[in-house]
Every structure is written in structure tokens, then in C-alpha cells.
Amino acid sequence: MKRHYESNLEEATIMEETVEMDEDGSSPIAAGHTEHPNDFMVDSDWTGFMQEREPGDRQRAIGELHQIYRAQSTENGWLYMNKIMKAGLLKGLVSRSIGDTLSLTDVKIALNNFESPASSSKDKMDIESDQTDSSSSKVDTMPDLMMVASNRRPKESLLQSISDVERNKDLAPFLTLVQSSGYGKTKTMLEVAKTRRVVYLLCSNINGGWTPPKVVNDFVTEIKSGKTDTERRGIASQFLQAVVATAQEYNTPEALYRAQFTSGGGFSTFYDNLDKNFRMIKLLRGQTQGVTPANATDREVPSALVVVFDESKILAMEDSQTVKSAYRCLRAELRRESAIGVFLDTFGSTSLFLPEDAPSDRETGIGFFPPPVFEIDTFDEFKDHFLFLGRPLWKMNWQYRHDQDFTELVKFAAHKLCPANIASPKDGYVALFLCRYGLNPSGELAKRLVASHLATLVGVSVDRKQLLTKYKSEPILAEASAYLTTCGSVNLHENVLLEVRSLIGNKVLTSAKGDRGEIAAAAWFGYTLDRLRQKTTSCDKYNAERTSLSREIDVLQFIEALCSSTTIMDDTVRQLLKGWMINVTHFSRLGYSPGRDILPLAWKRRVGLYMPEGEEGVDIVIPACIDQSKEKFATVRVQVKNYKNIIGKTCMYNLFQKLEVRTCAPLSTFEEEPLSIAFLVQVGQGQMAARVGLQDLGKKTRASTPLAQQVQVACSLSDESDRDLCASLRDIAGAGVENTEFVLSSEHFNRGELVVPD
Numbered sequence: 030m031k032r033h034y035e036s037n038l039e040e041a042t043i044m045e046e047t048v049e050m051d052e053d054g055s056s057p058i059a060a061g062h063t064e065h066p067n068d069f070m071v072d073s074d075w076t077g078f079m080q081e082r083e084p085g086d087r088q089r090a091i092g093e094l095h096q097i098y099r100a101q102s103t104e105n106g107w108l109y110m111n112k113i114m115k116a117g118l119l120k121g122l123v124s125r126s127i128g129d130t131l132s133l134t135d136v137k138i139a140l141n142n143f144e145s146p147a148s149s150s151k152d153k154m155d156i157e158s159d160q161t162d163s164s165s166s167k168v169d170t171m172p173d174l175m176m177v178a179s180n181r182r183p184k185e186s187l188l189q190s191i192s193d194v195e196r197n198k199d200l201a202p203f204l205t206l207v208q209s210s211g212y213g214k215t216k217t218m219l220e221v222a223k224t225r226r227v228v229y230l231l232c233s234n235i236n237g238g239w240t241p242p243k244v245v246n247d248f249v250t251e252i253k254s255g256k257t258d259t260e261r262r263g264i265a266s267q268f269l270q271a272v273v274a275t276a277q278e279y280n281t282p283e284a285l286y287r288a289q290f291t292s293g294g295g296f297s298t299f300y301d302n303l304d305k306n307f308r309m310i311k312l313l314r315g316q317t318q319g320v321t322p323a324n325a326t327d328r329e330v331p332s333a334l335v336v337v338f339d340e341s342k343i344l345a346m347e348d349s350q351t352v353k354s355a356y357r358c359l360r361a362e363l364r365r366e367s368a369i370g371v372f373l374d375t376f377g378s379t380s381l382f383l384p385e386d387a388p389s390d391r392e393t394g395i396g397f398f399p400p401p402v403f404e405i406d407t408f409d410e411f412k413d414h415f416l417f418l419g420r421p422l423w424k425m426n427w428q429y430r431h432d433q434d435f436t437e438l439v440k441f442a443a444h445k446l447c448p449a450n451i452a453s454p455k456d457g458y459v460a461l462f463l464c465r466y467g468l469n470p471s472g473e474l475a476k477r478l479v480a481s482h483l484a485t486l487v488g489v490s491v492d493r494k495q496l497l498t499k500y501k502s503e504p505i506l507a508e509a510s511a512y513l514t515t516c517g518s519v520n521l522h523e524n525v526l527l528e529v530r531s532l533i534g535n536k537v538l539t540s541a542k543g544d545r546g547e548i549a550a551a552a553w554f555g556y557t558l559d560r561l562r563q564k565t566t567s568c569d570k571y572n573a574e575r576t577s578l579s580r581e582i583d584v585l586q587f588i589e590a591l592c593s594s595t596t597i598m599d600d601t602v603r604q605l606l607k608g609w610m611i612n613v614t615h616f617s618r619l620g621y622s623p624g625r626d627i628l629p630l631a632w633k634r635r636v637g638l639y640m641p642e643g644e645e646g647v648d649i650v651i652p653a654c655i656d657q658s659k660e661k662f663a664t665v666r667v668q669v670k671n672y673k674n675i676i677g678k679t680c681m682y683n684l685f686q687k688l689e690v691r692t693c694a695p696l697s698t699f700e701e702e703p704l705s706i707a708f709l710v711q712v713g714q715g716q717m718a719a720r721v722g723l724q725d726l727g728k729k730t731r732a733s734t735p736l737a738q739q740v741q742v743a744c745s746l747s748d749e750s751d752r753d754l755c756a757s758l759r760d761i762a763g764a765g766v767e768n769t770e771f772v773l774s775s776e777h778f779n780r781g782e783l784v785v786p787d
Contacts, residue, residue, distance in 0.1 A: 205371075248264070605723070613652075
């Protein structure tokens, strides 16, 4: 099986998986074995593009999935469903356009109805998440969380997960919902509360927002002060009884919801009633022992109350080596009260909630642990400004917390990405690089980046020991990163690049060797553009709207900044490039070979595209635009080489030929793209003189006008005037390789002369 952990534009993350079928037509994944030692449960972004099948194949695929879904009566049945999702066996179920993904909800709708899911075009949704803003004081209301959401997909997906736990008696009666800050975990859960009976319990502060009701604070303090397992389970049992008893006073989900929240987004009278009931139960029963949970068949499935513990890390943290955590005691008592628990947090280490060494709680026999839920389909809900692309946190803070001020919003994102008030800021320095150029974090770093630095959790190993994380394409993070390294207090060389180089050397940050060269080239492009933008930006007068570090830059300026001062560019080239602009701020990897229709999407996101592994001829694609309507696009196609020795004229000529518009992605005709720009970038130690030239393409005769022209730019990191930047990026690129064409055919090279033959 071949994996590509890649990124898409509209959804910002996508993985294309190719599954090799056995001779009998079965999948090695479905059969229970895999070439990869770690079996990952992945989110819908990793299902890849769904290609249309023949009707018979499609019907058979649906039937096979239907059987697997119905087999979810055991832990293996549940995990096989995740394996099927991961393995890409859903190919052919539906046809999708660029940017669409298939969620677990889509699958189940398709299984039940035997018809293709509806298009995933998204309505606007007003949604907010729990967030951290040290500059905001605590408040008692969060009106943004009370807004009506028009996008039902996140709510329906979570409802389905709750329903799965409710129906399957072999599963423990709880779910864990963990994800990075800003995806809308709290908002989605509150939307669920409008559909089925939910009690929402905030366990610790949402900075800049809610504080827990007094009764919840009292409960958390009391249970964590318990000295024995029996005492803690007794407190958990009493509190859950009080929750269930208080909720029974309200007959409908709507009534229960209105009892908990005011229209302005504050906590209402429900919590006063809960406090009275909790004190009464304690008074009547005293500190009674926890009762052994009833058998699974005793649970009243249709009427199960959902009890949500938000910001629940405080419950899961082990504060004693001899006493179970409050979370484990609550988990053990849920079944007895015919309730389903949902534990929400941004914490990256899911092992706090789902222990690594056990698929179920053997001591209490509460059932198999369901997989963690980390997929919340809220990405790109707001598209009316490029800084809103990504998680809904950005639009909601702009609208409700920052007086619709984009500059304050960028500074807020910078604080979330790289907090200045923490003891060890090194993780933040790494985040400033990864959110723009990528690299794969591992181990504890991956967990910390999810917990505190806005990385996204995209995969969890079945044994729960490993997390797979990445930074999706979020333009505001690139703007915030550029702001901190150009106008802020973070030094690009001494802080960011030094820490990235150190972690690469220690193998904490990893990537395929060829990918490291591409990342080094992308970082060179990005930091060069930062310098050009900074020239017209006074840092003390930074304004995210008027002097944005994401604004367009003239292609001519960009080329001149990359090449040495002695590089000659004739007037014909200058005239051809006049008016062409680029706006890239960060780079994201695709899992498929793109067409030209991806260019306007990439332009809107300010994103450059790493091509998928194995793409012939081209490594990076950057959109360029010329007219004010942003409808006329050209491509900047980049090939990156990390050679130890010289790149001479024959080698260069051959490499530029591979960058021709008809031979490499995104494939174009001369009519579609009469002008293209080709870059050959040397990030290794080998020499390559800078050159800017022009190549006519598609000539019919020598006397005829060329059908198309290609501006060819050869540049090397050795041309970089910033020696520290050059050294750092070469370290990131890694050891170079031999240029075999040079070694085998050195007699055809003219060292130092880089004239392309006619």
C-alpha cells in the first residue's frame, strides 16, 4: 500500500491512497494485515478523491461496505470500519470534484440509502470554538456560540458517532472528542444539544470566554480531593445522578437547551437546580460507595442522556499514582445512569483519555473503547476573506472579539501560534516554520503542537501511542508567522531556523529526502517575498489590510531578488513579465496531479503547491496572475535540485524541457497558457550560474510567430546574499546527490557557460 499524506486546497488537507488488491479481489487492510506497522484511524481528509466506477462495481462496493458496517457488534468490527475508511476502499462510491472529501456520515448515508451522497458544497456557518486569548478578560457570556448554524455536517457526524455508541452495547458509553483549538468542538456540541437531550458541563475556563458554573467547579474540586477510588466513584455517582435528575425536569431537547443557556450566551437556571439536587443527594446518601455498573442490557438505549464534559483535561490528569483519575471514575459510572459521556479537549495526547495499554476498562468491564473522534467538518466555512479560510475561529474572533479589525486578528493568530508568555518558546518557533513550509513532527512534539500551537490532528494509531499531525493551509497562520519574523520579536535565524535545523538533526522533524530539498526552496521563496513586502511596510505601522505581508509582489522583483546582481535580463523578458504578480505565502502538498482549474483556488489561498510524489518534471507550482479580475493565470513551474556538483548547459537544457506546459502538471495547451515561467533551483553545493532567458515554444517555421514562450530562470542558493539564510536552508535540504549526467557526460559540459542551445 502506498501512502501520500498530502494537502488539498479547498479542504486544505487530502490524502490519496492506492490499495493493491489481492488476487481474490480482497484488500490486505480489510483482511486484517497491512504493510505498515502502525494502523492509523484517519479523518475524512485522508480518503482521497472518489473516482466514478461502473454501476456494477459501485453497487458491489456499497454492498461490501454495508456488510462491514452491520458487523460493528465487536471492537474489531468498529476498527475494521476505520480501516476501510483509511484504505481508500470507498473509491467509486461517489464522484467528487476538486476539494471534496468523504466523511463517515456520507458513508453511512450511502449505506443506508444506496445512493450517492449530496454534493459537499458548504453553506456559511456561524460557529465558534473554545479558544485562548490572553489579552481578553474572563466574561460570563459567549453570544457567538449561540448563533444558528446552517451547516449541518459537523452536527450530523457527531450525532451519528453518539448513536453508534448508544446502539452498540459492546462499546463503552463514552466518546472522546479531541482536536486543535478553533475547530468548533464546543459549538458543534451545542448544536447537537438542540437535537437530542444534552447536558453541557464546562470543567475549566475558556480563556476570554466562559467560566464554569459554581456547581461544576465544586464537583471538580470535590472529586479530585477524594483519597480513594471508592470515594471518588461515590462522588461521581452522586453527581451523575444529580445531572440525570435535573435533566428529567425537561421533556424535550429544546427545553433542556433553553434551561441551560440564555439567549445572550450565558449559563442559565439549570445549573442552580443542578447545584440543589447535587447537595440534596449528598445530604441523603452521604459519601456512599460507587455502585457496580449494571449489565449492558440494562441500559435504556432510546433515552440515553448525553453528558458533555468540556475542557476535560483537568478530569483526565492523573494527580495520584494510587487513585484513579476523576475521568476514569466518571467513565465507570456512566453506564449505571444510562448516560453517554462526551469528553472534549484540545489536548494532543489522546492516551490521557484512551489508555495506550487497554482497548477497554478490564477492571470495571464497561466495554470496548470507541475510537477517538477528531474529525470536525468545519474547515473553510467562511470564504468572504482570505484570512478567514481555515478553521472558523478566525471569522468568529474578528466579528465578536476584535471589533472587525484584521490587524488585531493577525496578532491574535500570532499569539495562538507562538505564545510569548510560555516558559519554553521553542515549540512556537518550530510552528512558525511548519505552518508555512511543512515537515512531519513526531513523538511528544506532535502532541504539543496540537495542544498549544494550532497543529491539526489527522490520525491516531490503533494502539493510541502515535499521533499524526500537520498544519493545514491557513493563510492567516502564514501572515502571522511572517509578522512575527519580520516585525515581531522572533529572530528568523537565531530562533526559528536554528531550532528547525536542530530538530531535523535529531530526527524529530522528518521528511523524505527529496521533499527536504523542495521545502528548502519553498522557504527561500517565502522569506525572499517577506523581505520584498517588508520594504514597503513600516513595522510600527503594520496594518493587515493596507500593508499586508500577504500582498501581491511583481514577478520581475521576485526574480531579481533571487538572482545575483550580475544576472542579465533583456528587455524582451522584462516586457513579457510586465504586470504579472504572485502572492504566495505558504506551501501545501497535493495528493493528486492537478489541472489548471486549481490555479484560482491556490491564488485565493496565497498557497504554493508541492506536487505529489512521482510527479514527472515539476516539484512546485505557484500561480501567477496579471489582470485585475484575477481570471488570467499563468504558472510558475519549479524544479528543485540538490546536486553536489555542477549543473551545466546540457543538463539545464534537459531540465527546462521537462517544465514545458504540455508535459508537466498542471497540463495546459499553448492557447490556455501562451506564457509560462520555469524555475530551476539548485539548493545543493554544486555550482550553477544564475540565468534568465527566453525559450520559444511550438514554432511552426523559423519565420512564424511562436505559439507560446517560456521565461526560464536558473538560480542557486549560493546567490543568496544572506549567508546565514543560505547555510540554514542547505542544512534543511540535507546532503546533496551526484549529478549523474555531469559525472557520465562531463565532456559535454562547458563549465560556467549556461547558454541554452537554439
